[in-house]
Amino acid sequence: MGFLEKSNWVVLVVGVPTLLVYVALVVPQVLGKPMAEVSWVQPMIFAIAGFIVANVLGNVVAAASNPAEADKEDQRDREIDHFGERVGNWLIIAGSCAALVLAMTRADHFWIANAIYFGGLAGALLSSVTKIAAYHGPFQKW
Amino acid sequence: MVKPTLVTNSIRSLRFATGEMTQADLADRVGVTRQTIIAIEQGRYSPTLEMAFRIARVFRVPLEKAFQYSDEHG
Numbered sequence: 001m002g003f004l005e006k007s008n009w010v011v012l013v014v015g016v017p018t019l020l021v022y023v024a025l026v027v028p029q030v031l032g033k034p035m036a037e038v039s040w041v042q043p044m045i046f047a048i049a050g051f052i053v054a055n056v057l058g059n060v061v062a063a064a065s066n067p068a069e070a071d072k073e074d075q076r077d078r079e080i081d082h083f084g085e086r087v088g089n090w091l092i093i094a095g096s097c098a099a100l101v102l103a104m105t106r107a108d109h110f111w112i113a114n115a116i117y118f119g120g121l122a123g124a125l126l127s128s129v130t131k132i133a134a135y136h137g138p139f140q141k142w
Numbered sequence: 143m144v145k146p147t148l149v150t151n152s153i154r155s156l157r158f159a160t161g162e163m164t165q166a167d168l169a170d171r172v173g174v175t176r177q178t179i180i181a182i183e184q185g186r187y188s189p190t191l192e193m194a195f196r197i198a199r200v201f202r203v204p205l206e207k208a209f210q211y212s213d214e215h216g
Contacts, residue, residue, distance in 0.1 A: 002177045074174035076187055135177070138186045140147050 003062060003070045004077050005135045008084075008128040010058030014051055015125050022047040022117075035108050044117055051121070080134045088127025095119010147188045148212045154183050156201045156208060172196045 001009075025043040063070035098115040157163040165183070169176040172193065181187035182197075189197065198208040 002175050005177070069175070072175050074178050075190055075193060076178045076181065077175065138147065139181070140188050 002072065002077070002135075003066065004073060004081065005132060006062040006065075007059055008131045008135075010055060010062060011124055011128040012132075014054040014058055015121060015128075018047045018051045018054070019121055019125075021050075030110075035110060038110060040110055040113070044113060048117070076139070080131050080139060083134060083139075084127045084131035087130045088123040088125075091123035091126055092119050095123070147185055149188045150185060150210045150212055151182060152208055152210070153179070153197065156203065160201055168197070168200060171200045 022043050026038065026040050029038045029040070095115050095118060098119065099112045102112045102115055153168070157165070157168060165179045166176045169179045172179070173196070174193065178187065178189075182189050194205060194209050198205045201208060
């Protein structure tokens with residue numbers, strides 16, 4: 001497995017648990033408390049920061065496991081990367097549009113922030129899943 | 143993305159005919175990753191024209207000897 005494929009696995013391995021921890025911390029509050037009392041800012045900051053830090057550490061470990069391959073990238077890697085990013089961007093755009101609509105309708109900040117957070121994270125996860133699938137299946141640009 | 147390629151290749155037999163060259167050796171000489179050579183050999187990826195020429199040049203054969211285009215479905 002090449003470094004770039006490992007890097008996409010890191011996004012999944014790190015992204016899914018941070019998302020689950022955030023959901024486990026916030027959803028019970030949303031269901032049991034008035035919205036004004038829900039503590040979501042700190043969990044979201046920790047989830048985002050945790051995702052970034054764990055992602056960096058995961059990439060360092062992936063690079064250290066095979067240093068000779070760590071900086072290798074070719075045409076196929078670039079094509080797969082562009083394709084995966086394009087697919088993942090749809091969810092980021094969807095999250096941004098949802099946030100826009102929520103802001104226009106004067107929804108609570110909680111919903112606006114979460115629309116952006118879930119759109120961004122779901123986009124990153126979909127992008128990685130798409131790239132991993134492209135690495136294993138047929139991938140033709142032309 | 144999942145459209146199967148009609149481009150076939152003889153890279154595997156060319157490697158064996160060239161002193162059992164490994165996929166890693168070929169990858170180094172072409173300037174791509176070993177995973178890309180594996181994907182090309184298995185017909186999961188069609189290389190760019192430039193990459194195809196570089197592969198053929200490693201084996202010192204014409205492009206058509208390394209890559210073939212099947213027009214069965216076209």
